[in-house]
Amino acid sequence: MNRIKDAFSAIRAEDALKAGTTRFMQAEIQKASAKKRPAGKRIAFASAAFAVLFFFGALSYISYFTPTAFLDFDINPSIELSVNRFGSVIEAHAYNREGEQILSEANLKYKTYQDATRLIVDAAVGGGYLRDEAMISVTLQTDNIDEENQMLISVESSMAAAVSEHHIAPRAEVFPVSAEVRIEARGQDVSPAKYLAILALQKVDPAATVDSCRDHSIGEIRGLTREHHGGAGEIESGGRQASGGPDSDMGHHGGGHHEAITLP
Amino acid sequence: MKSEAEARRAVELYADTVRRICFLHLKNHSDAEDVFQETFLKYVLRAAPFESGEHEKAWLIRVAVNACKDVYKNFFRRKVLSLEALDSEPSYNMPDSGRAVLDAVLALPEKYRNVVYLFYYEGYSAVEIASLLGKNENTVYTWLSRAKAKLKDALGGDFADE
Known part of the structure; x- marks a missing residue:
């Protein structure tokens, strides 16, 4: 079985293929990171939206x-x-x-x-x-x-x-x-x-x-x-x-x- | 999603394994490149952690095998092969005996190639291969046995004794 092992050992991923794939993955990761709002900002945004809604809700309630x-x-x-x-x-x-x-x-x-x-x-x-x-x-x-x-x-x-x-x-x-x-x-x-x-x-x-x-x-x-x-x-x-x-x-x-x- | 460092590490560790699976199934470099990138993209997008390095490797092999199957299932891609694509398949430096072995493996039916590679090169047991490919254990034994016989026919009597 060494002949099979030796034969497959010669098959290797080309450096250009590895480099291209790494670049492709980095680009995808960066793209996804840009789309994704940081958790802190998302929480702050949600809190602010909730506060505004709560404020106007309370104001409407009190007013009514x-x-x-x-x-x-x-x-x-x-x-x-x-x-x-x-x-x-x-x-x-x-x-x-x-x-x-x-x-x-x-x-x-x-x-x-x-x-x-x-x-x-x-x-x-x-x-x-x-x-x-x-x-x-x-x-x-x-x-x-x-x-x-x-x-x-x-x-x-x-x-x-x-x-x-x-x-x-x-x-x-x-x-x-x-x-x-x-x-x-x-x-x-x-x-x-x-x-x-x-x-x-x-x-x-x-x-x-x-x-x-x-x-x-x-x-x-x-x-x-x-x-x-x-x-x-x-x-x-x-x-x-x-x-x-x-x-x-x-x-x-x-x-x-x-x-x-x-x-x- | 994985980090850039994790992506680089995975490519360094598993690039050759994935490339060999592509070699077993895909006739041209362009398809192999697509499957290679698709496999590592799926790796990057996977949110769940791996239990171990073995689990990680097995997962990548399974994804690569399935991606190759998808390409093979695509009738249009299977039948239409550009001259450019045919010319782009890289030639590997190996002695004639090595080339003969690879030719014999590639001449095997599609389903035997994976088990030969996983059993003889990666060193997985028939049980592990069955689990990895989602096949019955006895089916894997049968395929291995038939593949061995065909390789013996193609490469000569001494093959079985190695």
């Missing part, structure tokens, strides 16, 4: 779940809606049992405030709280003056559309309040409109308290105020209604800017 406006409805069911900068309801709070009843029937979360307004009116009509002689008081508190005007108009329009569908014509008022009024009212667990009505009553009847008036409607509280006042004139704390004056019928909408009602 931060209320920029508060709409308080007082029909006698009393409800407060927290609205974000996109006009969506992110939280609904009931001030009383009737309000809880409305919220259990109408899912208002993540609806636009216009849709939420219509749903509240629908539920209030369905629950028998809203009839021709009833009163709807809506207050708006926001720090954005442009948003305020736009929202007041939208809420008025939505309410008008909703009540006309039910062929009723309740009295309605929509007016802005300051943050101070809303916070004070929330502290007493009544709607800002009712809180202002109670403050007006207390001016003519110092014995009146929030607790004694809590279960009365705004119309009833204003009626007591008028009685103590001798039935004359308008009540200064009553705010303004959809048409620009208190206790007007729905469907007479006024324009222009509303001044937010503040505490005396």
Whole structure:
């Protein structure tokens, strides 16, 4: 077998072939290395991309779940809606049992405030709280003056559309309040409109308290105020209604800017 | 992927082995060069480490044999051979007796050539060859036996006694 071994020993890879193959492999290795981003850079790039995504994700989340406006409805069911900068309801709070009843029937979360307004009116009509002689008081508190005007108009329009569908014509008022009024009212667990009505009553009847008036409607509280006042004139704390004056019928909408009602 | 140093080392260590396998199967230098480079490129691209030097060598032999088979399977390349390619096959310096042995090996059927080379030159056992080529052990014994008989016929009676 030495003859086979000797014969094959003469077969050797040519130097040119070895050199050419080595160059070819080096070129392939360098090409692959150029394509491949170093692990450190890849990790840094991935981390930066994740950080940017996380930042914008967190920003969007915070932005979406931060209320920029508060709409308080007082029909006698009393409800407060927290609205974000996109006009969506992110939280609904009931001030009383009737309000809880409305919220259990109408899912208002993540609806636009216009849709939420219509749903509240629908539920209030369905629950028998809203009839021709009833009163709807809506207050708006926001720090954005442009948003305020736009929202007041939208809420008025939505309410008008909703009540006309039910062929009723309740009295309605929509007016802005300051943050101070809303916070004070929330502290007493009544709607800002009712809180202002109670403050007006207390001016003519110092014995009146929030607790004694809590279960009365705004119309009833204003009626007591008028009685103590001798039935004359308008009540200064009553705010303004959809048409620009208190206790007007729905469907007479006024324009222009509303001044937010503040505490005396 | 292997480093440039690993690639250089592999070429230095296994170039002759791969070249001999190419010689056994390919008729022209151009095909041999292609298979030679392809084999070492596959080596460079292999990410998994080898268990040992023996494992590394066996892997390269298997890749080279398979690459030669692929060339042989290519009908167009098998049938069309340029004059330039025919002229490019290098001539090896060896005595006539050596040339006669190589001619006798190359005259063997394709499947016998690998076992002759691996058994007589590389010193692998029939079991190892069977594992390396993915063949049955008995098949390798049969091929070896038949190849030996044919070589004896071609090279004379003294071949079997060496």
